[in-house]
Amino acid sequence: MAGKGQAGSRDDITSYLQSLNRMGAKLGLERVTKLLDALDRPQDSFRTIIVGGTSGKGSTAAMISSVLTEAGYKTGRYTSPHLTSITERIVVDGKEISESDFARMITKVREAVDRMAETQFDHPTFFEVVTAAAFCYFREKRIDFAVLEVGLGGRLDATNTTSDANTPVSVITNISLEHTTILGDTIAKIAYEKAGIIKQDGILVTAAQDEALGVFEKACNERNARMFVAGKDIVVTRVDADSDGQVFDAELAGKKYAHLHIPLLGRHQLENAACAIGAVEALGLRGVEVDDGAMTRGLKKTKWPGRMEIVQKKPRVMLDGAKDAEAMRRLWKAIEEDMKYRRLVLVIGISSDKDIDGMVGAIAPLADKAVITAHNVAGRAADMQMIADSMKKHGVEHVMVPDVKDAVKKAISLADEDDLVLVTGSLFTVAEARELWHKTKTRWGRELSETPKK
Incomplete structure (x- = not known):
């Protein structure tokens, strides 16, 4: 290991983070709270918007942080997982942390962990160490705001360590069944875990509906928090859409925005945009000024690759990291509504901890042919035969190609110029493609990625 204050080598950092991954992933705030205390509570040096929910968290966080940056606030963004490099997770004003700074922050956190090891303690997890590194980096960069994407659940997630006073707004995009062995096997149980990010005297912005909304209303009443609901308090209306994005109008609390543009496809992104706009406007209730121009520019400049991203036109190739059945249903709906094509050739690779039948069932009706593959993140890819068995139930002609890049090339070879090649099933699959x-x-x-939640 490097000397005190010096960044470890690439091999040092890699070995250390991999060793943490082998320890597995565990929810709970005790470990990370002790670690952050040992680092002099870096999360107290900035204000936070925390973003949870089943899907759309990353897109929503990207929109909020882009708007705040355009408004002149130095803004950090922390998201997970990453597409290509772990440095994507930690961003300030649109710029990723450098590899040297990442190494330095991990070393700083590791030194704190080593000091803690002198007393009896439960070792922090991979996600907790990286989260602490992000907080230390944000403190060093003297940011005004951090936009934090929850890793898993909310109540016991490492991102949920910021104080009530420093977290004026919480966002919960939507709720569906996910990680049921950890979060619970009903919408109400999962909503309870997500509701843990609602702060005392804070503001919640959500697009949740029905039973989940009732859970959030109860939590807000208990914590004296205000709640704004997309579709009710925040209304967006699509004006136009094409392969470059969507134009829409928005209205909330009597304030109107006309012809806003996001470079993201699918109506579900309008729901995420409603949450982002609501979060920024909610900050205004806490004295944070954001002018209309910053809102317009920030939304238009939002970058969030791997989500209905078009990377080639003839044939058109789309990448989308839909990772569960609900996300797959949203993708299906968006393609049905907005994409014009003759046939759809599907490339699909799913992680082993997912509902394979549910995911395949949601997207298979669109597919004329399928190429089944397996991403190369160690220990996480689902067996291709399991996906094939599910695809067979839906009568979709398919082949299996183990390497993702080869699978995509195979799909392109099967497609004509007016066909659509869709690569989906996991962000890991999309990243390789x-x-x-x-x-x-x-x-x-x-x-370097989180171990599957057990």
Whole structure:
């Protein structure tokens, strides 16, 4: 290991983070709270918007942080997982942390962990260490705001360590069944875990509906928090859409925005945009000024690759990291509504901890042919035969190609110019495919990723 205050080498950092991954992933705030205390509570040095929910968290966080940056606030963004490099997770004003700064922050956190080891303690997890590194970096960069995407659940997630006073707004995009062995096997139980990010005297912005909304209303009443609901308090109306994005109007609390543009496809992104706009406007209730121009520019400049991203036109190739059945249903709906094509050739690779039948069932009706593959993140890819068995139930002609890039090339060879090649099933699958068009050298790539939640 490097000397005190010096960044460890690439191999040091890699070995350390991999060793944490082997320890597994565990929810709970005790470990990370002790670690942050040992680092002099870096999360107290900035204000926070925390974003939870089942899907759309990353897109919503990207929109909020882009708007705040355009408004002149120095803004950090922390998201997970990453497409290509772990440095994507930690961003300030649109710029990723450098690899040298990442190494330095991980070393700083590791030194704190080593000091803690002198007393009896439960070792922090991979996600907790990286979260602490992000907080330390944000403190060093003297940011005004951090927009934090929850890793899993909310109540016991490492991102949920910011104080009530420093977290004026919480966002919960939507709720569906996910990670049921950890979060619970009903919408109400999962909503309870997500509601843990609602702060005392804070503001909640959500697009949740029905039973989940009732859980959030109860939590807000208990914590004296206000709640704004997309579709009710925040209304967006689509004006136009094409392969470059969507134009829409928005209205909330009597305030109107006309012809806003986001470079993201699918009506579900309008729901996310409603949450982002609501979050920024909610900050205004806490004295944070954001002018209309910043809102317009920030939304238009939002970048969030791997979500209905078009990377090639003839044939059209779309990448989308839909990772569960609900996300797959949203993708299906968006393609049905907005995409014109003759046939759809599906490339699909799913992680082993997912509902394979549910995901395949949601997207298979669109597919004329399928190429089944397996991403190369160690220990996380589902067996291709399991996906094939599910695809067979839906009568979709399919082949199996183990390597993702080869699978995409196979799909393109099967497609005509007016067909659509859709690559989906996991962000890991999408990330590997994306390298065919956007090759990036990185010291720490997808081999550093959270262990599946047990």
